[in-house]
Amino acid sequence: MKKIFSIVLAVAMLATALFMFAGCGEKKVTNEIVVGMIGPYTGGTAQYGLAVQNGAKLYFDEVNAAGGVNGFKIKVVAYDSKGEDAEANTAFSRLVDEGMSAFLGEVLTGTTLAIVPDAFEKQIPMVTASATADAVTVNPDTGAVYNNVFRTCFIDSFQGIKMAQYAKEKLGAKTAAVIYQTGDDYAEGLAKSFVEECGKIGIDVVAEAAYAKGDVDFKSQLTNFVSKNPDVVFCPNYYQDDGMIITQARQVGLTCKFLGGDGWGNVTKYASAEDLNGCLYASAFDESDEKVKEFKAKYIEKFGADAPFNMFSALAYDAAKVIVNALQKATAVTPDNVKAGYFTSDAYKADVINAIKTQSGSIDGLTTNGYSFDEKNNPIKSITIVECVNGEEVSRGLY
Amino acid sequence: MTTVIGQLINALQLGSIYALVALGYSMVYGIISLLNFAHGDIIMVGAYAAWFIMTSLNSFLPFGAVAAIAVVFSILICTLLGAGIEKVAYAPLRSAPRLSLLITAIGVSYFLENMAQMIFGAGAKSVPNIISIGSFHVGKMTVSWTSAITLIVSVISMAVLTVFVKKTKMGKAMRAVSEDVGTAQLMGINPNKTISLTFAIGSALAGIGSILYCCAYAQASPTMGSMLGLKAFVAAVLGGIGSIPGAVLGGFAIGLAETLVSSVGLSVWKDAIVFAILIIVLIFKPAGILGKKKIEKV
Structure with missing residues (x-):
């Protein structure tokens, strides 16, 4: 009796394994573009992580509601890094396995630095909304620029x-x-x-x-x-x-x-x-600006008044715009003629990286009119000018 | 030329604040040989007192009245605090070794700093300018009333103090106690009262200093007193600790040195220069410029 049971079990396992292999062998034609996000969604810096996640999701949802990118829906996959380097690295590998075409993040400078070498090696288009250190876009040891890494926040200088x-x-x-x-x-x-x-x-x-x-x-x-x-x-x-x-x-x-x-x-x-x-x-950010006010209203409507809202929400919204704009410019197919593996191919990712670098000028962002990136992939963008008037700090708009 | 005169005015303003603080150090040292390291922190408390009045009463009263109350209140708080600290922390240690007294003073200093941090938070509070009457012009040069009044007030305070110490009975008692406590007591002077009085006067000067400091730098923060106190200490040592004219001279000398260093573009070295002066004085003339050389009898 026992013997029969074990034979049945072995056959069942073999069948399962074969079935799985079969699944792998035949690549599914996908109608989705996967955009990955990682951030500290729990823990002490969750305020930043959630602000970035919500801000970006708001735009991705808008794009999907309007029909997506050339007819393809954007699938956002977000994993919690808890603000830890190891968690962030694991999550990043997982996103790569899940067929990510572009990456929005990381949120904290430290965890971003942990991910960057991997992202560079795999040539994943990457836009962070909040990491300000020089080493995010430039390898500090060699001085070489990470061609695939961009940011929407300006660096201090x-x-x-x-x-x-x-x-x-x-x-x-x-x-x-x-x-x-x-x-x-x-x-x-x-x-x-x-x-x-x-x-x-x-x-x-x-x-x-x-x-x-x-x-x-x-x-x-x-x-x-x-x-x-x-x-x-x-x-x-x-x-x-x-x-x-x-x-x-x-x-x-x-x-x-x-x-x-x-x-x-x-x-x-x-x-x-x-x-x-x-x-x-x-x-970096002007809360009295009409566009930002409108954004904030939508944000609160979607995520509630308790959801963390700060300048990183707006910068993440802009980062999502940069990514979607590049996906759009780089997507040369329609749902009718897309081939399996198109969105995960190295060629597509290279096109997206190129599109971020060269074709972000027309983006009408919350924090800038148009993005361009300098030789170190740092943004050249507008800043908000604030004037002190009779004891008040009054925004004078973008410059 | 205007720049040089402008810098000189800066030096005098800075120097007069140092001088006022140094006086407190010197008087206390003169009478009980204690380096009262809590002296700088009394200024901090005075600054918070001024801030409190300036920001809490300004909606009820006209500006002039609020400013006057702030000045009186700060000086009063400093005086009471100074005398209170002496009663609570130093008087019980009158016969203890001098080292215990010094350590107690450091303890009081930390106590005041941390208490201020607990009550008001670690950030600076902005003190509205008490002398808000702008500036006047001498030729092409702008002189702020703040600088002018700072200088005038300190000179008057020092003159009054000198007259008090030289001409009044209480002043005489103070000098007697600083010469020899035992003999003074035999002459019918109450040393405890005299010491309390000295602390009160020194702290009142610190109160005036805190008001002038707030006028110049407009911020109160928990640790503002420590660097100010240390520099005033250097000023007192330079002038000859225990000597009243010495403290004034030392204060102005340090103010001048700092301004000179900053005006030639070495502002980052300012603190280093001040403490270098301390080291040089201690090596070559430990008694200070106007200090008396005491011979230690065995």
Whole structure:
């Protein structure tokens, strides 16, 4: 009896195995394009992960509702990384096995860095909405650019370039001074890119001053600026210092406009309204913009008012747009003539990567009008200009 | 030229704040040979007191009245706090070794810092400017009223203190206690009262310092007192710790040194230079510029 049972079992197992092989051998013609997402959807950084996931899903759903990409539906597969490198790596391999054509993520810089080498090797088109480190798009050891990795958020130093251009173009500045905190990557990075850009576009940097962390007295440096009479002062530090610097600048008689980066958020709480009037800073995201307001309303309707909403939701929506736009441009088939394995083929992925790089200019995003990518695959995009007006921080739109 | 004069004004403003704080250090050291490391933190408490009044009363009262209340309230809080700390933390240790007193002072300093952090949070609070009357022009140069008033107020405070110490009975008592506690007691001076008074006066000066500090830098944060206190300590040592004119001289000297260093573009080295001055003074003239050389009798 026992013997018979085991024979039956063995036959059954063999049959199952054969059946599975058969399934594998004949590739199914798919009418779906798989887009993978990984992010910390649980744990301490879930706020970011969920904001990115929801923002992106909102756009993918809109595209599907409108008929999809050339008639193909987008299938979004999202896995939780819990913010851990190992989880993120496993999830990524799984997505590759499931036939992913493009990848939106990762959310955190650390886990993104863990995935990037694998994504590069397999040449998966990848767009992150939130990882800002330089090493995300450039191999730090060799300096080689990861041709397949892009992002929709700008890197810090980009703001320095933009503010220099703004000073020249919109404020008519011919001279500028810079004051920044030394030893701080953020402030130094912005100051450096500002000065470099000034050199390129013809603004004369008449004075540069540094200060150490914890300093509260900036009058000596600012008094030196007064005699140089700059048209603008670029002050790319964090809001507390910026508030003190501007207050003291007015005290020593420096009356020109001060410009800053996104570290200025809430600066109006740290200096008086009169001292700050007319000062401007760069921001990644403008919640008062009509497009963003409309997006937020849809977002809340879909995910509820408790769902985390922040600038990464908007950047993820833009990242989804970049991906869909590229999928569309690269898809040369219709559901009638698609061949098995088309969407998972290396040729298709290469076309998508190329389309992201070269054909994102027309994207009407929430955070920019059009994307293009520089030689390091960092976005060249609009920034939001915020002006301090009578103690309020008022958006002046995209620049 | 205007830049040089502008820098000089910066130096005087900074120096007068250091001088006010250094006075507190020096007076306390003079009378009980204690380096009161909590002195800088008293300024921090004063700054929070000013912030509290300026932000909580401004919707009920006109600006001038709020500013006046803030000034009085801060000075009062600092005075009471200074005298209170002396009573609670230092008086019971009067006969203990000096080291225990020093360690207690450090403990009080940490206590105040952490308490402020617990109550007000770690971030800085923005203090509305108490002297909000802009600036005036001398030729082509802009001088803010804040700088001018800071300088005037500190000079007046120092003059009043000098007269008090030199001409009044209580001042005489203070000098007597600092010379020799035992003998002063034999002469009918109550040393405990005199020491409390010294702490109160030193802390009141710190209160004035905190108001002037807030006018110049407009922010109160839990750790703001530690660096300020350390630099004022350097100023007191430079001038000769225990000596009142020495503290004033040291304060202005440190203010001048910092401004000089920053104005030539070495602002990052500012703190290093100040502490280098401390080291040099301790090596070559430990008694300070105006300090008396004491011979230790065995």
